[in-house]
Every structure is written in structure tokens, then in C-alpha cells.
Amino acid sequence: MRADRWETLVVALLAAATVAASFGVDGFANGSNVAFLLLDVTEIALMALTMTLVVVAAEIDLSVASTLGLCCAVLGRLWTAGLPIETIMPICLVTGALAGALNGLLVTRLGLPSLAVTIGTFALYRGLAYVVLGDQAVADLPPAYTSLATQAIGPIPLMTLLVAVLAVAAGILLHATGLGRAITALGANEEAAYFAGIRVRRIKFWLFVASGAMAGLASLVFTFRYASARADNGVGLELAVVAAVLLGGVSIFGGRGTLAGVVAAVLLLAVVRNALILADVANEVLNVVTGVLLVASVLAPNLKVRLERKPVQ
Amino acid sequence: MLALREVSKSFGAVRALREVSLDLAPGEAHALAGENGAGKSTLVKILSGVHRPDGGTLLLDGAPVEFHGPADAQAAGVAVIYQEPTLFPDLSVAENIFMGRHPRRSFGRVDRRAMRTRALDLFARLGVPLDPARPARGLSIADQQLVEIAKALSRDARVLVMDEPTAALSGPEVARLFGVARSLRDQGCAVLFVSHRLDEMFALCRRVTTLRDGAVVATDLLADLTPDDLVRRMVGRDLAALFPKQPAAPGEVALKVERLTREGVFTDVSFEVRAGEIAALAGLVGAGRSEVARAVFGVDRRDAGSVHVGGRRLRGGSPTEAMAAGVALVPEDRRQQGLVMDLSIERNIGLTNLRWGLLSRAAERARAADWAIRLQVKYAGLTDAVTVLSGGNQQKVVLAKWLARRPRVLIVDEPTRGIDVGTKAEVHRLLSELAAEGLAVLMISSELPEVLGMADRVLVMHEGRLVADLPRAEASEERVVAAATGRPA
Missing domain, CATH: 3.40.50.300 (P-loop containing nucleotide triphosphate hydrolases)
Known part of the structure; x- marks a missing residue:
């Protein structure tokens, strides 16, 4: 597939950035920094996994970070109300899944474009988060879980292992199962997929549910990691997630993309960011670098296609 | 007025038109008959400048012309009315008629009053009561076609090609369209009428050219033909043994x-x-x-x-x-x-x-x-x-x-x-x-x-x-x- 080369490039860039940072930036190549880097990217990585599936299906979910915020707020509210945390956690996952289900219903039943729907629910879910929890921060969370969220085995945080397991599962799902093939096909040509008996709407619906549930899972990691449940948890993360997915070579038009590419892109963005921060580069420059990478990622495959496709008359 | 001389057109291995000749005369309605795939649409697209012929020539008033695109054909006075016109739904009827050629006032502002008056004139010539100010959205297909015809008139079209215009129309709408087509014909336009409906050809046209497999079978005066003759001209061909269906005993x-x-x-x-x-x-x-x-x-x-x-x-x-x-x-x-x-x-x-x-x-x-x-x-x-x-x-x-x-x-x-x-x-x-x-x-x-x-x-x-x-x-x-x-x- 054509996209392969781009993903190879992302992996090469990741390797180059890692090597350059190791030699050029003091404090990059030590165990605690690597652990911090990996841990810091957990929520983005988790949500990027399901976002990859959603974008390959030619849809998008911009409400993930707001869903995360809503789940955090629910967690904080129920914890202050005295519910045991073991009850609250599944409730958070269900809340995320329901938020995703609403997105899915609006997209598949009413035929609305997911871009518009999830911009709407982006505002809606964040608003609900404030309704649920208000401005307060719930901080007295059980230490067993907050320390679990930051624990590491050597330089590898526990949460990174969780990401790795889920990434492998998502990779298998997208690249080696019938469902994954169906997602790719319907993203490339929805009508032909429907004519081939693929249940287009049903699959899309469940992709949105999965995306919401994953945001719910990310909300647990986020809350325990920072030991703080707030309504504004994770503001702006959706852009980082979408950025990683596109940089990873997933076509914004659907039908094309690999999970390996997205994982590499998540790490690439994290390494660049971390190295620049360590090198005391100003925050503005940091954003410029991330932006350039993104534009390049969207541009490069397009240029390539243009060069390859000679006009046919 | 407008004529085709031995025009051919191929798409890959498919020969859509083979040395087709056709004469359109002022003041005459000419029918184009043929089965699906006989080449009617290709012919219309050549007249409208969408396709360019591989061989043969187009003659306009006896002089060879080449249409490099629909704009050339329109400039030469050829207007095509399709089965389903494509208007701009959010613009008014008058704006649709004068699209690209709006009457102007100083500083390039659109002269809405002149546009309205001229649109009303056109509809009066066509004898149809349409409001130029209403948006095109929601017009019936029949009315949309009339807007297209008005557009053609505003460009002083001399050749009116109607490509299966009646397929989506009701009986009274067809009658009204034919009224308009007849009056244009009587004003000296050449009309080419493409249709599957034989009775309509007989009702509107004087001559008919029949296409089969991309070639002209015959051009006849309709007065000399019966509908059965016309059907025979459209289909009469050898059924070669190209299609070898084996007899099979049907099961359940x-x-x-x-x-x-x-x-x-x-x-x-x-x-x-x-x-x-x-x-x-x-x-x-x-x-x-x-x-x-x-x-x-x-x-x-x-x-x-x-x-x-x-x-x-x-x-x-x-x-x-x-x-x-x-x-x-x-x-x-x-x-x-x-x-x-x-x-x-x-x-x-x-x-x-x-x-x-x-x-x-x-x-x-x-x-x-x-x-x-x-x-x-x-x-x-x-x-x-x-x-x-x-x-x-x-x-x-x-x-x-x-x-x-x-x-x-x-x-x-x-x-x-x-x-x-x-x-x-x-x-x-x-x-x-x-x-x-x-x-x-x-x-x-x-x-x-x-x-x-x-x-x-x-x-x-x-x-x-x-x-x-x-x-x-x-x-x-x-x-x-x-x-x-x-x-x-």
C-alpha cells in the first residue's frame, strides 16, 4: 500500500529525533525522563487508538477530550458522594460509551456529518462536566489507584503497558480481522461497502461508542495520574489526538492508515515536545514545530499522489 | 442551419457514433430516435460541445465550426435542454436566466430591474406565467426546463436540442412544453427532439433520424411512417450467434x-x-x-x-x-x-x-x-x-x-x-x-x-x-x- 512509505518515514523521524535528543539535549536520555515522557502521553495514545479506527472509517470524533472531562467530573461527583471507587470506575466507562453512542446515533441515524456533530458535543459534554462538578477539584482520591497510575517497572510505566496491549489489540482488529477490513472498505467507499453487505451504519455506531468508552478509560488514567478530578481535565487534548492520527499517515478522507504509523506519530510528537521543553525552547516555538510537522504530514501524501497520478484523459 | 457531416466518436474500444450525418433546418422540428445505447446521447453531447468528434465536421450555416467546449456551442447559438436541468437553487429565476451575463449598472452592480423586465419579456414570448423573482428551488422539473429555454432565448439560441425532456413530465406539462417548442420553431429555430416516446415525435416533429449502433439507419418524413415502421428501424438488426445461451431445464x-x-x-x-x-x-x-x-x-x-x-x-x-x-x-x-x-x-x-x-x-x-x-x-x-x-x-x-x-x-x-x-x-x-x-x-x-x-x-x-x-x-x-x-x- 502507498501509505507504507509515509509510516516508514514517521518511524525514521522518531528514531532520528530520539537519537538527536539523546545526544543533544541534557537530561533527555535518563530513565525518569523517559518514564515521564511515556506516562505523559498515555491519554493521547489511548484515544488515538480508537480515533484511528474512526478516521479510517471516514469519520472523526472531536468530542473525545470533552468526554474525558465529563467522565472526570462524574468520577469526582460520585466520589464526593461517597460511592466506592470500584463502582465509580465502570460508571465512568459507561458514561463515555453513552457519550459516544449519542455521537454515533446523530451520525448514523440522522445522517449528520460527524465533524459538525462532534463539534457540537465537544461543547455539550464539556458544559455537562461543569454542570456535574462545577469549579471544584476533587483531590482526595484513593492512594492505591493514584500510585498505580504512576507506577513503573524500570523505566516503563504501568500505563504504557496498558497502552501497548490495547494498541496491539487495535492493530489486530484493524489489520487482521474481517471487521477491520470492513472498516477500511467502508471508509474508502461507503456505497460499495454497503452493496457488499457490510453493515455500514452499525459499524460506524459502535466505533463512536468505542471512541467514547476509550475517552472514559483515559479519564480514569488522567484523574488518578494527577490525583485530581476536575471538569476542565484534558482541555484541548482532542487536537493532539487528531494530530497524531493524521501525522501517523491515516487519510483524513478515510480508507487508509495503519496503527503502527499512529503509535509512531504519538511517540514522535511526544519526543519532540519533551526534548524542546528540556532544551528550554519557548512554548510558542514548540507549537510552531508541532504545527509544521502536522501540515507536512497532511501535505506530503497529497504531493506524492499528485506526482504519481498523471492526468488521465 | 446546423449540420453534422460523417461525424464519428469512439470511447476506448466502443464506437459510439459512426459517420453520422444530420441536417437541422430553421423552422423545423427534427426527431432523433434510437434504442438505449444507439448513440443519441453522444450525438447531443457533440452538439453541445461536451464531446469533440474524432472524425467528421460540424457545419454552422454551411461553414465548418469546432466546439472546444459548451461555451463555444452556446456562443454559436446551440442550446440544450436536459431531462433534469441543473439550476442554482438558491438564486432567483431571473438570476439563473442571466447567469454569467447579468445586465450591469455602474461599478459592475447587477441591474436587477433590467434583469426582471427582460425575464418577463422572455416568459411572455414563451407564453408562460413564471415569476422571475422567485428562487429556483422548488420549481417543478417542467418549470425548470422552461427557465432553461428562457435562458437559451436570452442568448438568441437558434438551435434548441431537447434531450428526453418529457421523461419526467406529466401530460399537461408535456403539452405546454410542446406549445413552447412549436412557437420557437415557428419563430425560426431549429429544434432537435430526442425521445423514447414515439407518439411525441409524431406530434411534434416533421422529420426523424434513426440511429442504431451509432450509425444512421435512415432519415424520413414522419408523415410517411407508421409507429411500427419506426420501431422496425430502431431495432431491425441481425441477431448474430453472439449470445450463446445454452438451453437449460428450469428447476424450482x-x-x-x-x-x-x-x-x-x-x-x-x-x-x-x-x-x-x-x-x-x-x-x-x-x-x-x-x-x-x-x-x-x-x-x-x-x-x-x-x-x-x-x-x-x-x-x-x-x-x-x-x-x-x-x-x-x-x-x-x-x-x-x-x-x-x-x-x-x-x-x-x-x-x-x-x-x-x-x-x-x-x-x-x-x-x-x-x-x-x-x-x-x-x-x-x-x-x-x-x-x-x-x-x-x-x-x-x-x-x-x-x-x-x-x-x-x-x-x-x-x-x-x-x-x-x-x-x-x-x-x-x-x-x-x-x-x-x-x-x-x-x-x-x-x-x-x-x-x-x-x-x-x-x-x-x-x-x-x-x-x-x-x-x-x-x-x-x-x-x-x-x-x-x-x-x-
């Missing part, structure tokens, strides 16, 4: 459709197809044939009626359900509905066989290779994207994708459209073999020779209704065309 009923209705599209359609039988669904474009197929397969919902496959009733509305019952549909639009163009040959073939769990790439490849070989698909590698294949080979991939499911009922919609003659014969042989193996085939085709050569039974649709069910022995070209054009056989 595989597909049973009863009183199938989708409101506004088709009504009360009932038929059966037996195992081993090829039933053709004939009729004009727009008669509702593909729509019936889509409803049977469950791509579209149905409003009433039932579909049984092998004795099992389908609930409808789900291709997955129809597939499970053993129905396969090779759709009309190969590139949009039949194939995922970005995917490889093997993955396209594999699409109809997806399971929930892990895929075995080896099994997928073996299955694809089996069928690609059986259908003699010419490919370099199974991992090639289907875009690199020719149209005929793409069609074989679509067939392979469905045959790999071993269906009980195969519906093929225009199975040989746009593919070369050799591949066409292969597809015909394949369908014949499959039927001999006990497959029930429902074939939609707009090509009469294909229908008559292949079909054990010919079902004819006209305007959403099944009007004839002819066994092979009784299916003559005349009878099929008569039924398809809504005349009593």
Missing part, C-alpha cells in the same frame, strides 16, 4: 417477487425466476428496473409486497439478509457501487466473505486466485489496486466477488455496459454456464440483442410497472420495444 422457483412496490418508483411488480433460468428485465432507462433489483437485494426499502428466495421470505431493507439467503447483486455502477477502487483485487473479492474474527490471508488469496482464474481476469498481481484494470476486467472482479459466495440467485445490472466486445462474449458465456449449473439469473440490460440472445424469459417494464412477461419463443424485438414504450403489443 429460486426467486419469487410478489406485488413489490416502492412508492413513486415502481408498482405491483410480480415475477419469478427459476433455478437454471436467465430472466431478463428489459425496458427503457428510468422504467424502474434497477430500482426493483435494489429493492429485492435490500439496498433500498420497499413499501409493499414480498420477496421469497428459495421459499424463504426476506424482511427486506438489508443486503446482509439477502446475501445470507443466497442473493447476489452485481450493481449498475461498477466504480461506485461494485468496487472499492483503492483496495486490491484480492481484497475486493474478499469483501463479500468477511467474518468477525481473524482473517486468513492465505485463504483470502486462494479464494481470490481461484475465481480470478476461472473468470480469466487479466491482472499482474492480486495485490494490485483494481484501478489499474480495464473496465471489462473490473467487471469480472465484481462478478468474482459475488460468485465466490456461491449464490442461488444472481442479479446483474447492465453486466456488459462499457466493456469491450470480447469480454462481453465471455461474460455472456459465463452467465450461460452458471445458469446451466442451476443458478437463477436476473439480468437487467438495455441492450436488446443481449436480452433476446441470453434470456429464457423477458420481463418488460414500462414506467414503474411490469407490462410483459414473454417466454423466449414469443420475445421478438418488436414486442419488447412495443411493451417498453408503452404501446399495446
